Amino acid sequence: MSEHSVSVAIIGGGFSGIAAAKKLHEAGTSFLVLEARERLGGRVFTKQFDQGYYLDFGGQWIGPTQDWMYELCHELDVNYFETYNQGKNILNLGEKLKTYRGTIPKLDLFSLLNLDWLIRKLEKLARQIDPKAPWNHPKAKEWDSQHLDEFLRKHSKTSACYKVIRVGCETIFACDPDQVSLLHGLFYIRSGTSLDCLINVKGGAQEHRIKGGMQTLVEAMAKPFLNQIRLESPVTTISYTHSGVTILGKGFSVYADKVILAVPPPLLAQISFSPALPSQKLQLLHNYPMGRVAKCFMIYEMPFWRELGFSGQSVSDDKTPFQTLYDCSPADASKGILMGFVVGSRAEQFFFLEKNDRKVKMEAILTRYFGEKAKEAIEYQEFSMIDEAWSKGCYAALMQPHAWTDFQDAYRSPLPPLYFAGTEAATKWHGYIEGAVLAGESAAMEILAAIHHD
Structure with a gap:
């Protein structure tokens, strides 16, 4: 010994x-x-592949107000680059596809106004929270006794508004919104600067990636x-x-x-x-x-969706396994990589399938989004932190x-x-x-x- x-x-x-x-x-x-x-x-894990690409199986982004991460990059001479964020995003709602630009998906006017109001409401309440002592808020017991999902349902006046805000929350918290309290949701938003910061790519928590992987x-x-x-x-x-x-x-x-x-x-x-x-x-x-999240990757010889005017980003309701998709290609675009987040109960359902069935399902979704070139993948990879023995899940407890x-x-x-x-x-x-x-x-x-x- x-x-x-x-x-x-x-x-x-x-x-x-x-x-x-x-x-x-x-x-x-x-x-x-x-x-x-x-x-x-x-909970950060970059895997290098013989074919000359890498995948971030765990945490991968940094963004504004994450000052220590940027300081470390500068001190240690580690380079970072902008997450690809140009072109049209895809909204898959009720099995109907729409494209939009920016952060907020294209909804009917009433749903859009409702969604904007709900985001502002959450941010207003979150600003009242002391992140060092959230239990001290006068309404702490009330907010801590209800699920975040109760709040979302109560204030979503349309199904479209609820589905979009739910997807956003699932992606942010790595769980279904009925698994955390409203107080935890507000604390988390306050801790991460704002809801806008948490959900955005440009100017938000997903703005930059590390060259070579986190x-x-x-x-x-x-x-x-x-x-x-x-x-x-x-x-x-x-x-x-x-x-x-x-x-x-x-x-x-x-x-x-x-x-x-x-x-x-x-x-x-x-x-x-x-x-x-x-x-x-x-x-x-x-x-x-722990939060429950898995990542699924489809790797191509090039990021072909960019030439078609797409960002590679999507938001989808529970008609697909993936809450969101992102372009995770390397900085030099030497490969095209699309990554799908599978979170909470969707992850559990998806990972009941055999691996090849998961690949087929992802390929079918990408083909619907981006056309026949999506069938030309050179590799499918996936990683579930839920099954990782020394993590038990991700992003956090x-x-x-x-x-x-x-x-x-x-x-x-x-x-x-x-x-x-x-x-x-x-x-x-x-x-x-x-x-x-x-x-x-x-x-x-x-x-x-x-x-x-x-």
Whole structure:
């Protein structure tokens, strides 16, 4: 059995754990990162293919107000480029296709006015939320006791309005809107700047992609301290006192003064703690499911839809498996790649099919959207974070109704010598890579302050 002794152990080698490690490295503090996978990145996963292209199976975008992500790109000389956003988008509603430009789909006038009003209403309410303490709002209990879907249904005066806003929410939250509370929805919108920012490509959270894939950035962050990272090392047991922590896994033990836990909540719940975590933390962990999202990719020799005047983007009601489509071709357009998001109950239904049936279904949808050239794909790929053993889902864990008001900040609250990171601990850009980085840095800074105080 290998044994290590460090000042800080970091459980999880995703963006949050590596951001924490970067801070500790810069401060000259000894640490060891323990990552269960054979790679870095966590819920970010870029796969390189022999045919000369790559796919981002996990998180892939950055956008305005995600200041830390852009700073990291500039500091580490990692290039980014604009998501392709030119041409016509497609709306598939009630099995009828329409094209539109911009963010808001083309609906009848009353539905369009209703949709605009509903978006503004959600934004107005979200601006009232303190992202550091959403439970303090005067209506917190009321909003936390109802599903987001109840609110959407109540204020959607037409079926078209409801279907479009529902698709938007499914894509943003990675779940059906009856799986989170209205309060969580408002917190999430506030945390991500605004609903406009969350849904937009240009000027929004999907504006830029990383050249070579998002995993390139986390690997660049980790390059100076690769010898302080241990891969394929899942942690099974953590014993802690005020004087230190003993961490055990198959074939290794680590003693540390302090530990940062930067893994998805369902995985944190699987670690055996001695003494047990406080009851509030434990109760939340056992009722803190991950979002459910898969990505399906059709790869072509070139992005032919661009020549036809299409952006590659689409929005669809539940008549298709895909809530949305995006052009995910590389910056040089050396391949044409269309990616479909399959979220929530649609993902569960779609992945009951055999893989070849899923490919056939996607090809049929793309042919209907973009014509016969869509049948000329060179490859079909897919990835479901739901089935990924060390993620259990994506983008983030979901606060169920009553969770915010019952548990408040129980998840992110430190329990020295234990400190909690991951995007779920973020109050800004919660659920996004930016939030993961901020939470990791925050945990590292708390530890550095505690070490200095000691």
